[in-house]
Amino acid sequence: MKTLLLPLSGDPHKALLTLRESHPEAREIETLARDELERLWVGARLRSVRRKAPDLFVIATERLTWQQGRDLLLLFGALAGARKSIIVDAHGGICEEARAETLLRAPARLAREAVLSATAIIGARRQLQRLEREAARCCLFETAEASVELPRSIDRKGACPGETDGAMSAPRVLYLRTMPGAATQVGGAATHTVGVINALIGCGARLFVLSNDPIPGLDPTRLALEVIEPEPYGLTRALFDLRNALLFTRRAPDRLKGATFDLIYQRYSRFNWTGVEVSLRTGRPLFLEYNGSEVWIGRHWDRTGLRDLLARCERLNLAAAARIFVVSEVEKRNLVRAGLPEEKIIVNPNGVDVQTFRPGVGGDRARAELGIDPDEILVGFTGTFGPWHGVTTLAEAIASVPREARIRFLLIGTGRLRGEVERRVREAGASDRVMFVGPVPHEHVPRLLDACEILVSPHVPLADGSEFFGSPTKLFEYMAMGKAIIASRLGQIAEALTDGETALLVPPGDVRALREAILELARAPELRARLGAAARRVAIERHTWEENARRILRAYFDLMRSSAESGGEERSCVMNALGDWSEPNGAAT
CATH class of the missing domain: 3.40.50.2000 (Glycogen Phosphorylase B;)
Structure with a gap:
């Protein structure tokens, strides 16, 4: 049985193991090069695959729930002539449909996707307008330019034991990670997230982590972790990200009820403003880990749609953040040129766990x-x-x-x-x-x-x-x-x-x-x-993660000291009833 394999993300070899267990007849497997296929227009892609006359059209992905455009992928396989289209992930997940079923269900599916997408866009514009007004009233929105497109950066840690500042102790930190997709489980982004969290804990901070995927490498006994699972809807990457960002922001209050924290630390991701919402509702400062302009990425690398919304989201996050952490001096210069005040931008390069990465480990x-x-x-x-x-x-x-x-x-x-x-x-x-x-x-x-x-x-x-x-x-x-x-x-x-x-x-x-x-x-x-x-x-x-964490906590202590000297009052922050928070987001149901 002739099988075409299109690896999109994750480990295609693990996906193949799952495929062979479920379809032992899939022996003649030809792998398609994703980069070569993406150079073609949609019609040319379809003709290219049809000429190979596949019996099975298989897409390998990192995780099924992260894969945007699943309905379109199944439809592509059916239109390419495959008797069955299969999406398989690196964790044993599998989704498959016969050609006739896919063609029969396609109109209703595409109509549903169109309605969900349109509703998400409307809901996002409404939320952005509200947040922009609120941020402006809080004097947070006066420094960023109206349109931000920055050359981006890629892929960060407080006072360690013995470094506490006066009467201040290490803060309680709400850490937000809001970016489902390939490379969030392995690679530099995942390493960075785990390195920062573990180093903050090592420096005495207490962590509450809210994520939309599991985070390997964390000790569950040392922190509180809540996961808001994404939903696999969205015909394009932009629509998938936008809708799941809205879902994350809407569902966060229920997961945070009763949580107590002093500081919000968010790893910036496209279309997400959860940290801004929490900061405005609680008065707690938002520290934004900014690994580069998603607008720039969308223009030059990923060809992301909805760039007007993406630019507004980026501008909102940068303006609302009390401190912005970047990984290089280049990125700091980019933000200063875009109109952000230099004093709130802190260069915090990546790091390494020198006990894990050392000579003689096997x-x-x-x-x-x-x-x-x-x-x-x-x-x-x-x-x-x-x-x-x-x-x-x-x-x-x-x-x-x-x-x-x-x-x-x-x-x-x-x-x-x-x-x-x-x-x-x-x-x-x-x-x-x-x-x-x-x-x-x-x-x-x-x-x-x-x-x-x-x-x-x-x-x-x-x-x-x-x-x-x-x-x-x-x-x-x-x-x-x-x-x-x-x-x-x-x-x-x-x-x-x-x-x-x-x-x-x-x-x-x-x-x-x-x-x-x-x-x-x-x-x-x-x-x-x-x-x-x-x-x-x-x-x-x-270059240790501990040094990275110290910069974050020093920035927090400096901010608190500055606020106290200027007469600012510290507000208590216990997340309880926040009914009005999710009200504008009925779109993301």
């Missing part, structure tokens, strides 16, 4: 399991196969490494460009030297990195010419591992690393320079040891 055993010979050099990469990670540059460098060099490559992660990387490696005849292990749980990453002699971070400039804003989490994890690093001389990467002292820095996008650096380190064990030891020392001294 690398020898991992090498044996991977089949790496003792005389082979293993070069590792971990991260999202996205447009700014330089994975195509890495693929070209791999293809140009001489076969006699006895070098192999371990690539950890997945993403939009993984199919392109695999294609380039295959066409160069280098597939036998490259291991693609897909996304792995974060707790398994250290032993894989420990198996490597060299770690690479080949980031490239942003395609539109914007200044590189990123603070790659993997960079600090590499440093903590005590391994030799090759990285691009770009933005904060070149500030965190010193060429020849803690890493070898190469021009971004330069395939030849990357290859030569790999070959140089492969031949020089003493240089690898010296660079790795120096990098780990710097990671311990400057």
